[in-house]
Amino acid sequence: MCGIIGVLANERPAAPILVDALRRLEYRGYDSAGVAAVDAGRLDRRRALGKLAALADLLGQSPLPGSSGIGHTRWATHGRPSEANAHPHRSGPVCVVHNGIIENYRELKSELAREGASFESDTDTEVVATLCASMLRRGLEPEDAAAATIARLRGAYALCFLFEGAPDLLICARRGSPLVIGFGEGETYVGSDAIALGPLTDRICYLEEGDWAVVTRQGVRIHAADGARAERPVQRIAPDSIVADKGQHQHFMAKEIHEQPMVVARAFGAWTSNDRSRIASPAETIDWRSVPRLTIVACGTAHLAGHVAKIWLERIARLPVEIEIASEFRYREPPLPTGGVTLVISQSGETADTLGALRYARAAGQTTLGLVNVTTSTIAREADLALATHAGPEIGVASTKAFTAQLMGLAAFSVMVARERGAIDADGERDAIETLSRVPRLMAETIAQEDRFAALAREIATATSALFLGRGLMYPIALEGALKLKEITYIHAEGYAAGEIKHGPIALVDEATPVIALLPSGDLLEKSLSNIREVAARKGRVAVIGDAEARAELGDEAWRSVAMPRCDPLIQPFAYAVAIQLLAYHAAVARGTDVDQPRNLAKSVTVE
Template sequence: MCGIVGYLGEKNTKEILLEGLKELEYRGYDSAGIAVLQEGEFSNYKAVGKLKNLEEKTKDFITDKFAVGIGHTRWATHGKPTELNAHPHLGESSYVVHNGIIENYAKLKEDLIGNGIKFLSQTDTEVIIHQFEKNLKTEADEFKAFSKTISELEGAYATLIVTKSLPDTIFFAKHGSPMLVGINDENEKFFASSDSPLIGHAKEVNYFEDGDYGYVTKNEIKIFDAQGKERQVNFIPLKVDKLSAQKDGYRFFMEKEIYEQSDVISDTLLGRLSDDEIIFEELDTKLFDGINEIKLCACGTSYHSALSASYMFERYSKVRCSVEIASEFRYRQPIMNKDTLFVVISQSGETADTLETLKMAKKAGLKTLVICNVDNSSMVREANASILTRAGIEKGVASTKAFATQVTVFWMLSLYVAKLKNSMNTQELKHQINLLREIPLSVKVTDEMHERIKRLSKRYLHGHGFFFIGRDIFYPLALEGALKLKEISYLHAEGYPSGEMKHGPIALADPELFTIALLPQHLLYEKSKSNVEELSARDSTICAISALEFDKADDFIQINQCKDYMLEFFEMMIVVQLLSLEVSIRLGNDVDMPRNLAKSVTVE
């Protein structure tokens, strides 16, 4: 959510900034803007809505000399999505862009207003630039004014400032929100919230640590830590394939990413399966010494993968497992025992609530592990150990392949722990490993399957809601199916355990209530079937997903016959993803950038 780009160099600054913002569109935004300082003068453009509106506004703006520029895509937190609230924000002679939330902005704003400063926006960000310019009047130079300003801010932020008095400088600071700087052989400098805007421009990148601040000029990069001590720049090669960030003929990135799941799961499994054991070279087995409980903590889709994992850890590893919603866990004063392995899950590795729970666990002395898709992310750097899911760039806001690879990693990890704890015999372990090898085939999307779901989707565009229901590990999948549908179609959907319907929700059953029933052949089929029959008897419209035909269903989506319920899990995952996709497309929605949502949630 929210995206930052910055550039210092002699090329087409406007185009570099706009291209960078386009690469950050997947994070979610409702307005965008750029500010360019060229030959001592600022040019500033803002627009509400899609980036094409900003492109239209800047079509006659030319940048062909040395310039410094900053850009931003905003996801509204303080103040509505308007041009005045869009970044960059202006002071008397400076501009700022900012991701995160300044928690003490109200107090700073009150003091600034008392000093005669007039605010144009409703945002927390605007206080940063006015505070900076206030400090310019009392400090010896611009960098000291910037340093003092950063020390006065509370909350989470990644921020860039440019000012007229230093036309070849960009000031930066990072605390809690992601940001990196890149360089190339031409000594150009690039800033961004993630790798993708830098691909094709920067050759090497430095990922900032929390508390880092400093400045870049034509000739130098200066980084200071939270204590004000200068530290070495740590450049590493930027190795990302830009082709993976293109649609390749698919209608939406989400559709492409559903189809990619077979390949990325193969990558997730690569080098981690032998005939009779799971191999995680990145893990030290001592991580599990003295561990009697695994606590999983995440948000959104990652929370659903964690719920799925809890069934596998207790069933296969025989280790007590609990699952926490990160935004709740942070504030409830939880009991944290040192015999607990604390595992956080995040696609981006930057999710604010989850990152803070990780810091809490470390402070409490717990061993920590992160399951993540992004190397060098904040969580990967913070945790004792990490497992990368290898899902590649995921640009659709509604996560698909991240969920699939997370569940795959957890299946492997539960077997890895099972071997360490001697809780599974060798024959069963070999059987489970052979099942893992079959996942890539299970998630291949066939034309026949997709066409069936596309045709069926036209029957599910109205009504007063959806129930996705499943038992056991299919309950988290029901939650995930409901989340996918509500995220991109804006239709009301809820996930429930099948057996819970009779404890209240069944009161809603009627022909306009659509029930998406997950009926695995190899796990509690008869019990789940009975629950669906209860809904059918009350005239709910039933769409059954199963390998076995169900005569009480109004619609039936048949999956392949599978050897095990876990393979059924992955086949049904594909079905609910495609169903959500096709319903949303029929409703005319922007599948990749649903309203009000952001890809990387870096605020509370």
């Protein structure tokens, strides 16, 4: 996840402050960095490919004066790592730094090109800067130009604008990505999180979803998503709490749930070409047309991500897939087909059972792939090809953003395999990529329903057992929902394919057992509703998590319901993954359990 910093300093140079703050964001990972500053009304910038040392060397050779500035560490999402694609991006009198994905950037870029605009980068961020510059040319003041620009954007983003001739002004905005504002003595700061601002101030406020703010040295004026003025509380943070910062959240798990729109945006960008027309992956070097079968092996939540991928790959790529539990796989001594491929999935890349499965597959002559978050891990080194999830550090033991980053990688992988096998053409690939680009916004819309999930969770928290039901792509999400609830609340929970409820599990249904039904619209909705009505007829407490069609169909037969955004079936798992995470998290909070470090569990299982 990219890092953002903005500084309105009190007469001291901004550039050293910016670089120092960016160093505190290096844990996020990045491939280029840059800063911009305003000095005597003049806007200038410095950018460098690689680590911050390269930027620091550049600033040593070519200093950047001025006490107002913005900085950024970039992980490539649109466009390869290069100086031209590095942030800040400039168009005339405005510079912008940005985290996220602007979904409608191509539409805006075409509109601006017709007006005569030219572009030097492959990024969606340059489109934001160019659009804002066009607003300035129309006579708008910087604040109004930024507001008009923000209103045109679709997607998940965090933004910070710096203007030539305006040394006492930053404009920032967030939708689906955190931003924090800090208050110093005659200075004001903006950052991706409190870690960046730690040594600068102990007084901060967090922007809420959809907020945009006018930042000056004298203070901050915040506007809510509807444009109305808003007040956000200023908090004091202890310096020693910033090393592992939870932000405004009570737990790391909550923070990591909220980070997911940005995490999947980063993962999406890493898998797609500069123009979003093609999936790019090291695995495309495999002759997928000749592969007879893919075997996916993993443990726990990673195994359930693989379960979703099995459905995608069989449906989209028409590739036969077996999904295996790593702890059982090699002890069964399964025969593996000649020319087959084995994909192992592990957040840490050190999971002992998964590593053992990888070695078994290699010994059996399989081509091996490792999908990992830690690219220096043992699995990444030993697999024939390593694929990265780009989730960033995950502190909470219960996997959240690592899971959805795995899903994004697996969705892109499925589209790539489908292309290579001839199951989809170039238009089909572009359509799938366009659909995947909507995921960050979709997840942000789901997170916006958090209060309703929390209310349902408080009722579920009193139960001793719960059932999760889903069909198709919702079946593995139901399994993940049950796993999450077990992990952090210690409530017994089971996930089932909804069609299987009548083959035994319906015996567990009673008035005290919540049954959480995952019901997106689609081909399986009618059959799913039939299964759920069997539960309701036996006085089961059915809690529907679904879009408007499903909720309307059930009506009063549902005990409780939470609205979900309607979306393409390909990307439904992303939204519903967030839903079950929020449900489990708030149930755990209600029960008072140790959310981030639940009993008996470890983040990485490196022994059998």
